[in-house]
Amino acid sequence: MPLKPAKIPFISARKWEEREANIGDCKIICGIPYEKTESFRGGAGLAPSIIREFSHSLESYSIISGRDLGDINIFDVGDLDVSHLQPEEMVREVEALVGSFPFAFPILFGGEHTITLGAIRALAKRFSPLYVISLDAHPDFRSSYEGKTICHATVMKRVSEIVGKERLLFLGLRTATSEEWQELKSCYIVSPQPITFPSELKDKPLYISLDIDVLDPSCAPGTGNPEPGGWSFEELLSFLLSLKGYNVVGLDIAEVSPPLDPSGITSVSAAKIARETLLLF
Numbered sequence: 638m639p640l641k642p643a644k645i646p647f648i649s650a651r652k653w654e655e656r657e658a659n660i661g662d663c664k665i666i667c668g669i670p671y672e673k674t675e676s677f678r679g680g681a682g683l684a685p686s687i688i689r690e691f692s693h694s695l696e697s698y699s700i701i702s703g704r705d706l707g708d709i710n711i712f713d714v715g716d717l718d719v720s721h722l723q724p725e726e727m728v729r730e731v732e733a734l735v736g737s738f739p740f741a742f743p744i745l746f747g748g749e750h751t752i753t754l755g756a757i758r759a760l761a762k763r764f765s766p767l768y769v770i771s772l773d774a775h776p777d778f779r780s781s782y783e784g785k786t787i788c789h790a791t792v793m794k795r796v797s798e799i800v801g802k803e804r805l806l807f808l809g810l811r812t813a814t815s816e817e818w819q820e821l822k823s824c825y826i827v828s829p830q831p832i833t834f835p836s837e838l839k840d841k842p843l844y845i846s847l848d849i850d851v852l853d854p855s856c857a858p859g860t861g862n863p864e865p866g867g868w869s870f871e872e873l874l875s876f877l878l879s880l881k882g883y884n885v886v887g888l889d890i891a892e893v894s895p896p897l898d899p900s901g902i903t904s905v906s907a908a909k910i911a912r913e914t915l916l917l918f
């Protein structure tokens with residue numbers, strides 16, 4: 638697998654080469670700096686290294702969870718070198734990567750949202766039935782877009798073909814095409830607002846795909862397709878914390894665009910969400 642070591646690993650994460658012989662359960666961070674299908678504004682390919690950099694402006698200790706990243710087993714395996722690949726090939730590499738750490742909880746830093754498909758392909762083999770929580774202003778539920786069937790605007794449609802629409806939850810969604818809107822009615826949950834999470838999913842494997850544009854552009858402007866009317870950082874964090882005790886098996890954070898984020902607020906928000914979820918799940 639074409640992995641490039643991170644220049645600056647995520648705070649408190651060790652490089653993969655530093656692992657012990659028997660590492661057991663652990664968390665794996667991997668960057669997927671891919672932005673080939675972005676249709677409006679780019680920059681997401683730069684996110685993995687910038688999110689890592691901003692993680693060092695945070696403390697490794699969290700007063701929210703009362704835990705320290707140093708107390709858990711986290712490896713930063715670097716970036717998957719896929720920027721030159723076609724979307725289908727990139728997705729295959731992500732699937733192979735996630736599949737090659739069968740004992741680990743993966744946290745992927747996009748890159749564009751298309752990366753999620755590779756993670757789902759791998760995890761749906763390991764966990765069945767897999768439920769997918771999409772935290773995103775957009776459904777990304779087109780059948781095809783600009784002639785492409787695998788791209789940022791179709792990714793959740795492709796995911797639905799793997800896990801089933803009845804196992805998809807769209808939260809923070811606040812825009813769609815009319816076709817998408819009709820189709821979304823057969824998904825498990827579609828809600829623009831945070832929800833009280835269904836207790837019937839308590840033991841089910843859950844994957845979280847977090848497009849940073851679920852946040853309101855006033856608090857996360859650094860993203861390609863900002864959509865007004867989103868969640869505050871506190872709402873997002875509270876929602877994630879409400880999943881404590883659920884069986885979350887993996888997560889990605891996509892669509893952060895550092896060139897559109899001069900203050901760094903979007904990148905540091907992504908880093909903080911990553912810290913809290915590392916400590917939570």
Ligand SMILES: [Mn+2]
Pocket residue numbers: 773774775848850851862892
């Ligand atoms: Mn989006």
